[in-house]
Amino acid sequence: MEEFGVYAVFGVNGPPQRLLSSDGSRRVSVAVPPSVRQVVLFSSGPWGDRICVDAELNDADRIPVTIGKLTPFNRCLSWEQWEEETWTDGVTLSVALEGGLLSKSEPELILAAKEYTPKDTAAPLAARELNGKRKRERSAEGDASKVAKAGEEENVCPNSAEEKAASVRKVGGPSGSRQKLFAHGAESSKAKAAVSEAGETRGTVGKTPPQSAARTKSRQSRTPTQTAAPPVRPSGRWGQTLCPIDAQTAILIGGQGAKMQFCKDPMWKLCTEDMSWVAAETLAEGPTPEARIGHTAVYDPDSKRIFVFGGSKNKKWFNDVHILNTQSWRWSTVEAQGKVPPLAYHSCSLFLGELFVLGGVFPRPNPEPDGCSDSLYIFDPHLSIWYQPIVTGDKPSPRSGHSACVIQERYIYVFGGWDTPVCYNDMYMLDLGLMEFSVVKTSGKAPSPRSWHGSAALSDTKFLIHGGYNGNNALSDTFVFDIESSSWTELTLPRLSAPRAGHSIIAMETPGRHHPPEDDSPGSVRRTLLVFGGGDNEGNFYSDLTAVPVEELLSAL
Template identity: 75%
Template sequence: MRKVEEDSKMDEFGIYGIFGLNGPPQRLLTAKGTRSVSAAVPSSVHQVVLFSSGPWGERLCVNAELMDADQIPITIGKLTPYNKCLSWERREEETWTDRVTLNVSVEGGIMTNVKQEQIIVVKEYTPKNSAPCADREPGGKRKREYTAEEGGGDKTSKARGEENVCPNGVKEKGTPVRKVKTQAKSIQKLFANGEDASQAKAAGNEASEAEVVVGGTPPQNGARMKSRQAKTPTQTSSLVGPSGRWGQTLCPIDAQTAILIGGQGARMQFCKDPMWKLCTEDMSWVPAETLAEGPTPEARIGHSAIFDPDSKRIFVFGGSKNKKWFNDVHILDTQSWRWTMVEAQGNVPPLAYHSCSMFRGELFVLGGVFPRPNPQPDGCSDSLYIFDPNLSIWYQPILTGDKPSPRSGHSACVIQERYIYVFGGWDTPVCYNDMYMLDLGLMEFSVVKTSGKAPSPRSWHGSAVLSENKFLIHGGYNGNNALGDAFIFDIDTNSWTELKLPQLSVPRAGHSIITMETPARHGYSEEKSSKSSVSSRTLLVFGGGDNEGTFFSDLISISVEELLAAA
């Protein structure tokens, strides 16, 4: 009889936690209990696993966050009906005290008991045989071999190393600093440099050992830490929308819809709301993380996401998360709304801050940062990798001409379904403003000699195709500051023209820029056939950071016709 009662309890919805390698599952939330719970995590625990059991019913998600003594998130995650398990492992450079708490709360569904938040104490578990496993490093980390195929070289390594440094930066100057452990309460910059970097490093050393990471950014903590908004006109009509972030992707899938994926926000935390759907008819946002079935991509920045209009699928590739790097390919079918992960053949290294272009159903991935084992610094790539979705294989084409030097944080625009124009980027300590063109028919690179006032050297800028012969470059980071200028390039004349528009004057980097076919509502006559195709297109700018502690969540909308008229 007792066995039947225990089985019936497991059939009910519940949230369970495992604290430590050998700890037993401990029930935190039940269907008949409270909506939220806080659990004190023992200082001896180095690993935490959170999972759900039983039917979800109408419940949407379970929010979970590890908080330090100052109630600053150490890490944030979310359980959904399609992602029912989360795990965290304390990094070697972090120190968890007995004041670390795990906060868990349920969203959606009907709970039979809606009492206030419950506070529990986690039971410590001491196994009889406490000898460490042979294949683990001190601190509980599992050793791993990195092969040349993963971009880690031929030798084994205990760590991937640092996530590269900022453009125009040296060891003492121009490096973004990501604080760990207790986190000092000074303003964090998107990309620290000079005196700011040394001050941030000193502040980090007082609390803990600082860690250098590309574009490390402070994290958004849901509703508790609202992102500061940009001082520009926005078209967002809904009060509900994404948190401020940088390093995300915004991918249009039809004339009325775009999908936002990933990003990192305030306090260098990866966004708790990683996926949104933008409806351009009224410029409203809809949370989309729970809309699709299947394994969703792990949180990341510096990835690419591109839509194939023929197969109606979004391809997400690469990116990084702290010291973790990705070379995986995730596919979201926008008709069935289901995620799948590709088991691809071929050799492609983990890459972040690369460019990805779609041409004839294939993904063209150029450049990017790839990890190297310590003590070598991470490097930038000058290689072109092509992914064939039909065969699920990566290959490298034979290229001729003068190809770009190694770089990351650059932009790539496909023009006239024949050419890819590559602009800017950086490879420490050099930041670029050069232009290259890849002829996709000949697979030949060439240097583009330009005229007019060119954009200054930059990386992590935004770019978008405006017409058959023009594209836009906006913002970015020059090694010291975020930029707020905009330029249009004409491929017929190979000339630059600077734009003077107040909507694009706020400095930002790591933002997203797209153009979409939206209903013509800017007052231009559709009788003018030369303008009708342009007047129905709109440029949208979302997110980014200003390197002064601000992470944007605004959505800027500008008519493409207005942009071209201002050039």
Template identity: 65%
Template sequence: MDDFGVYVVLGVNDAPLNANGSAQFSVAVPPSSQQVVMFSRGRWGDRICVNAELNDADRVPITIGKLTPYNRYERFPGPGHVQENTSSRNAKGDMMDPDLTLSMKEYTPESTMAPSPVREGKRKRGQTGEEDEEENRGKENTCPNEVASFSENSTPLRKVRGQTRGGQTRLFLQGEGQGGTALTPQNTPPQRGKGRQAKTPTTQTAPLVNPSGRWGQSLCPIDPQTAILIGGQGSRMQFCKDPMWKLCTEDMSWVPAETLAEGPTPEARIGHTATYDPDSKRIFVFGGSKNKKWFNDVHILDTQSWKWSTVEAQGKVPPLAYHSCSMFRGELFVLGGVFPRPHPEPDGCSDSLYIFDPHLSIWYQPIVTGDRPAPRSGHSACVIQGKIYVFGGWDTPLCFNDMYMLDLGLMEFSSVQTNGSPPSPRSWHGCVLLSDSTFVVHGGYNGNQALNDTFTFNTDTNTWTELVHPQLSVPRAGHSIITMALANQNLSFKDDGNERNSDRTPKTLLVFGGGDNEGNFYSDLTTLTVAELLDQN
């Protein structure tokens, strides 16, 4: 390890600082520093990682990044971006520069155990947890697809100040007076056939090392090492007070991320979409709802500069939640979803298509022909070979399992006549592309219960195939499902010096969160290789 070194750059004109192979290295960071760059040089050991921690105002270390053999470069905002969290004073009241501490630790790349506890970042919007709870008390996040009400029994993740047993929450709600079963947040789903998971007591001071249980969130991959979790709602209808996390896939650990980015973060919400554009390296967050408030705003997170911005868009798009959003040739295609109507009319579902052009910051509605799908929400949409495949969804009291295809060249809808046994009608299922001709549908809600079945659809043959996998046996709905080519796998091959993805690239399926309609919100992360699913076709 003599030739191994970790370096830190605190400013544009500063020379790199060398940790000199120390097990722990600390340096004072000037408050004016806008960005910190950390990188390594030399030969890595097989079981080493380097954690970067920045002290907050209480001199409590907050983990803000890490280096591993698979992620040897990291950059993150300096105190100039998060000074309210990192500046502190000495005994005389003088301002002190925050300390950046680098510590080398052993880790196993295959391990999925949580890292050491980290302190949850402070809220940026100036609103306390008590204010959030007061705002939510007595309100409902209603939409026409919601079916059953739930009550909280316990909170094994953490206890929120002011939270009591027996408070009401609604995961899926159709109307007043609906009965339901108990719903409590859990880190890990109970094993089927083994009864409920034992509840372990927690203390109020225990910090979160992974996201709280939730549904209705978005999980957006941005590179082989990173996915970003945004939003969601947990027990007692409380919107998550830990709304943004960064998933580091080299060791499957979570880092609180709300305070890592500069600019106004999106207001707490569920039923929104977060779509990543690999060309501009930006995440587009659109729509969603919070209690009786609906959104049609567009927020952009630049993953290079880690800055949030709000779009002042031209054109009109209604407030929508539980819609689908697909990226094609740099534009966002928003289809369906729930929109609010004035009381006493029930909220309605849309069959409209809206397109957002980020280059012009404008919304427009294209001329679409063909057999348009019925209005719906909670459906899924996958882009395959210049076509958007739309499956399932709900428009009270109907639940769908039909398939439609939008040809993006002709802008023409058509109904897809499928082969094989299709999934039963459902909404709020997970859907993601597995290959150039196959996508997977997992779980969902049929109006009565959460589902645990899994199907693949082949667009070359228009054939459904049911799969059975032990890691996909827990019923859940409102969860997130993505695929990633992880950094510790063979990600790509070189062709004339240009790196490009290959069908031979090994990918991993990740399933996060959701609820089961039987008393649980989840914050577990399930992983399995895409090859395992494709081999069953």
């Protein structure tokens, strides 16, 4: 039987080189040759008791450029230099094996990559040109006047913390590599206060500690004898999805955290009986979705399946559909007919077993994706086909980062969103029976313009809007809309006082034990609003989980 091994290919013409074997070291680092612009990492042979292989591309200062993970169900990773703008000369590939019964537990092994130089190929981009580009970008980001003009570019969110502009790393969001979101930097006193307040409030299950350079280096220099305890909750992140599947369970998928790195722990299971987390990436079989942000995940209670659609990763944009069967715990990929563009930061609503995808950012003709959509696409899982319905009325203008709430299993209420340089606070309603859009005229104090906010239906007549990003700052306010009176009401929620955007909000049935004792009875179920994650655009990414009884929210109106 073939033995287990982990191999790397450096460059398009390089030969596979074995990094890990069944009787070798658990940790290996290898310097990427300066001329190499592509790296492929893959495993071969039976995994046995092995759990995963953590992989990092680190820069010369040992700071991660990009992160990935091999598992028994995801056995190949690839990186390209033009997808990672911080990839310059001096990059090191580090891999570490978790699990299994290896015969050696020695310190990290340092290897040398065999460089292959093909004939008649174009010269690689010079290191000084890359470094110069990086310095020019950071210099531009540090210029307050240029930051102020960032909002004039399509789908660009300027960084509001000028003192942290030098630490901004670019991320592929609604404008590809041009968007500056939640810049990582030293903590400000304001950010510290927000995080501290979030951690002290009732119903909060944790917060994300500051990710300092010293902490990163300490983690990377740990020897095999200093094994870290497995994480007990997801890392801080934004742009993820949280999808309830029953009264006891919700599934967290994807996200991006500190240093604009995609999360190494992309999938978690939330157990609502005690509000605990279980790492779930290795629980499901089949091809797991590639790391991403700005995607959607919707659960169909009839088929017991989660549908994951779209999203982006650096300069990659997705229009794929992944399905997680929650009965068999197996992933599958749909080979759909019909056409749907790659989309991110769209909305996706379930109605009569079909997915209604509205708006979002889509890639215009290469090289830069920078446009917003105003189209409605429907995916029929039974026929595995995409189609565009005929809709009438006044439809929303192109936008991304908006919210969509299904009310009374008949109406979709669309609020807010972003299409640079405009941030919206208008509202539209789609009548799913008539397939007709209409503008919703509201009364009361409406939420200010925003995108990347959270939204959830509280009842058959009310839904909630919380937080978001207004083009300058993350927000912390909360509003409830009543469709019967078409009125807004602002709520004051001390438990949700930390500014955040790109977070997840769901309202789901949960066991009665999480509610006031007088409301509890054996086997009782209550609705609870759950808020997870997000970022404050000051360099902080949250991992806290806040629970608020829906009855408490409705009684405060």
